[in-house]
Amino acid sequence: MQRDKFFKEIENLNHPNEKLIKTHCSYCGMQCGMNLRVNTQTNKIIGVEPRYDWPVTVGKMCPKGVTAYQQTNHKDRLLKPLIRDDASLKGTTEGFREASWDEAYDLIVKKFKELQSKYGKDSLSVFSGVSMTNEKCYLTGKFARVALGTRYIDYNGRFCMSSAAGGFLRSFGVDRGSTLPWTDIHETDCLFIAGSNTAECHPTSMFRIWNVQERGGYIIVVDPRETPIARRADLHLDLQPGTDLALANGIVNQLIELGYLDDEFINKHTNGFEETRELVKEFTPEYTSMLTGVAPEKIVRAAELYGKAPNAIVMFARGVEQQHKGVDNVSAYTNMALITGKIGRPKSGVATFTGQGNGQGGREHGQKSDLLPGYRKITNPEHVKEVCQVWNITPDEMPKPGVSAYEMFELMEEKTIRGLYLLCSNPAVSAPNQNFVRKALKNLDFMICSDFYLSESAEFADVILPAVTWSEDEGTVTNIEGRIIKINKAQEPVGESKPDWQIQVQLAERLGRGKQFSHLKTARDVADEFRLASKGGYADYYGATWDKIEKQDGVFWPCKDENDKGTPHMFLDKKFYHPDGKAKICALPYRPPAEEPCEKYPLRLTTGRVVYHYLSGNQTRRIPFLHDMCPEPYVEVHPETAAKYYMEHEERVRLYTRRGEAVYKVKITEAIRKDTVFVPYHFGHEDSINLLTIAALDPISRMPEFKACAAQLEKVEIKKVQ
Numbered sequence: 001m002q003r004d005k006f007f008k009e010i011e012n013l014n015h016p017n018e019k020l021i022k023t024h025c026s027y028c029g030m031q032c033g034m035n036l037r038v039n040t041q042t043n044k045i046i047g048v049e050p051r052y053d054w055p056v057t058v059g060k061m062c063p064k065g066v067t068a069y070q071q072t073n074h075k076d077r078l079l080k081p082l083i084r085d086d087a088s089l090k091g092t093t094e095g096f097r098e099a100s101w102d103e104a105y106d107l108i109v110k111k112f113k114e115l116q117s118k119y120g121k122d123s124l125s126v127f128s129g130v131s132m133t134n135e136k137c138y139l140t141g142k143f144a145r146v147a148l149g150t151r152y153i154d155y156n157g158r159f160c161m162s163s164a165a166g167g168f169l170r171s172f173g174v175d176r177g178s179t180l181p182w183t184d185i186h187e188t189d190c191l192f193i194a195g196s197n198t199a200e201c202h203p204t205s206m207f208r209i210w211n212v213q214e215r216g217g218y219i220i221v222v223d224p225r226e227t228p229i230a231r232r233a234d235l236h237l238d239l240q241p242g243t244d245l246a247l248a249n250g251i252v253n254q255l256i257e258l259g260y261l262d263d264e265f266i267n268k269h270t271n272g273f274e275e276t277r278e279l280v281k282e283f284t285p286e287y288t289s290m291l292t293g294v295a296p297e298k299i300v301r302a303a304e305l306y307g308k309a310p311n312a313i314v315m316f317a318r319g320v321e322q323q324h325k326g327v328d329n330v331s332a333y334t335n336m337a338l339i340t341g342k343i344g345r346p347k348s349g350v351a352t353f354t355g356q357g358n359g360q361g362g363r364e365h366g367q368k369s370d371l372l373p374g375y376r377k378i379t380n381p382e383h384v385k386e387v388c389q390v391w392n393i394t395p396d397e398m399p400k401p402g403v404s405a406y407e408m409f410e411l412m413e414e415k416t417i418r419g420l421y422l423l424c425s426n427p428a429v430s431a432p433n434q435n436f437v438r439k440a441l442k443n444l445d446f447m448i449c450s451d452f453y454l455s456e457s458a459e460f461a462d463v464i465l466p467a468v469t470w471s472e473d474e475g476t477v478t479n480i481e482g483r484i485i486k487i488n489k490a491q492e493p494v495g496e497s498k499p500d501w502q503i504q505v506q507l508a509e510r511l512g513r514g515k516q517f518s519h520l521k522t523a524r525d526v527a528d529e530f531r532l533a534s535k536g537g538y539a540d541y542y543g544a545t546w547d548k549i550e551k552q553d554g555v556f557w558p559c560k561d562e563n564d565k566g567t568p569h570m571f572l573d574k575k576f577y578h579p580d581g582k583a584k585i586c587a588l589p590y591r592p593p594a595e596e597p598c599e600k601y602p603l604r605l606t607t608g609r610v611v612y613h614y615l616s617g618n619q620t621r622r623i624p625f626l627h628d629m630c631p632e633p634y635v636e637v638h639p640e641t642a643a644k645y646y647m648e649h650e651e652r653v654r655l656y657t658r659r660g661e662a663v664y665k666v667k668i669t670e671a672i673r674k675d676t677v678f679v680p681y682h683f684g685h686e687d688s689i690n691l692l693t694i695a696a697l698d699p700i701s702r703m704p705e706f707k708a709c710a711a712q713l714e715k716v717e718i719k720k721v722q
Helices: 002-011 063-071 101-119 134-148 162-172 182-187 203-214 228-232 244-257 263-269 273-280 285-292 296-308 326-340 381-391 405-413 434-442 500-510 523-534 546-552 624-629 639-644
Strands: 018-024 033-039 044-050 082-084 096-098 124-128 153-155 190-194 218-222 235-237 313-316 349-352 419-423 446-451 463-466 475-478 483-487 603-608 634-637 652-656 661-668 676-680 709-715
Touching: 018 483, 033 063, 044 063, 063 624, 082 101, 101 124, 101 419, 101 446, 101 463, 101 500, 124 134, 124 405, 134 153, 134 419, 134 475, 134 500, 134 523, 153 405, 162 326, 182 203, 190 203, 190 296, 190 326, 203 218, 203 228, 218 228, 218 296, 235 296, 244 273, 244 285, 244 296, 244 326, 263 326, 273 326, 285 296, 296 326, 313 326, 326 349, 381 523, 405 434, 475 523, 483 546, 634 639, 639 661
Parallel strands: 124 153, 124 419, 190 218, 190 313, 218 235, 313 349, 419 446, 446 463, 603 676, 634 661
Antiparallel strands: 018 033, 033 044, 082 096, 082 463, 475 483, 603 709, 634 676, 652 661, 652 709
């Protein structure tokens, strides 16, 4: 209590010429609480303080969070619209000149109308991201379908959260990234964490995770690398990349064999158990070990620890999801909770570590190619009718479903899509098979990019629009738990930058759609329409008003009306969202990675994050401290593998696959499997590991297989100076 009082007093100190703006971090789904320090004389952000009153992270912040404020007034900010006069310079930073907003808008509207007049409405596309507020994500979906009338809209969550969404929808009938609040984590008895380098990717969760061990509970980690959390775990299942489905089936096999079933829960609240029981019979510890490389005794031990625990949580992240069978992986690990009845109650459930700040809310309200606000389906006539009433259009005006993110690049390459409006995303770094994606971007007739920095993707644009950072606007985001929280404005936009929702309203008016957009004068206007559009959907935000969010420190969806306080724990009534109210236990045959090692490519390549960078690195690579701590990518190689190739620590080597090649420094470490190499993906241009990754897509989520492909190493010969 004394400690809490001390930190509260620190927060309440009156700094001369300063005010504190309560808000949240701009980066990952933890959305750590922070106060931005603003100089009241210059009205500029000058620093940050942690918020100890935020119940999720209680004053914790990571290196990215404590430096996030440096984005806003950075020297690299785009201050005015830019127009490229020489199309031959696409793919470079050259050829741009400053322009007025009117000139930029006039050119965009002219080009968009010309393309649609000549090639049809679907010749235009929108590619967006989920590091935006819910309000911006919502309006982006509306802009694509109403202002442009195109079916082609998708978002960068296809490269992040889409497999989790597909798995949860299949297993539960609804997609909320966590079935319980994060404040339950440290009170559980066992954490089963698969495919998450939590200590680096979500470090402000770690105090709760370590507390499980300190209370006598167990931590099981599934990862091909001995990450910091794997090193301290009670059990590390060091599988080969791309073999999670076999491992999950093997653990389910042992949960059944060892008698850890909740028969009453299975009989009353699930379907599919008998088919699953039959399928997993072949996944004995020995057979599973042969497929995964995990020792049989570890598989048995994992089932024992999880099965015996009174309460347990299954958690996973991109290591599980970024595979061409990512949806199957999610459902297979979810089977563990369903057959043991460890779901639909406090301290037990299933959760995914959300990678992007609004990875949850951003996929619920209309940016996905087949979804409308509230998680409605664009293929459902009743859902379309409900949204059309809010949007003031007829159902006949609603475009049909489009295609997923990577498939949009395929349509650009073949000239079906000729124009692109890109915002809040950097696919020239983040998409797989980069040589193809960059070619597709260059092939466009016309492209606009909205960003606050000139990203690698903006280099392909004809027009760049200067957007604001998160601290120059307000709105809501939905964090890792499904808790809707409020982002507050701390300073006025720099230069002539504008928030994306305002850009879209102004463009829509010039495109002749003022009737549907002109009433949206403020971010709060967008929020009120957005809540109404979600009303009655699975992801119902209608009752989550800004005032309620502030009062409650966030509101868990669904929140259906003004009297509803929200839903921190899902399925407490044991009613799932399938029509019969039951969850689905899924029988899932094993499929190997799309590309297995061979004589020419004998290694397995996997990718991931480091603690100092975020996504494509467009923001964090510009922050001096973060850049200094990790200035360039590297390839992790096991000592025995390095010796085989006669490689030394920090020597530069060539890494290549069937799609491309790159040169990296070697980081020799025993914390990786001998048959596997790892490269972080936060770097652009010729340093991008996605020059090498494969675009094999999950049949349901359309997620590319970032986490597994066949690769080879070789020494880079240094030419001697004559």
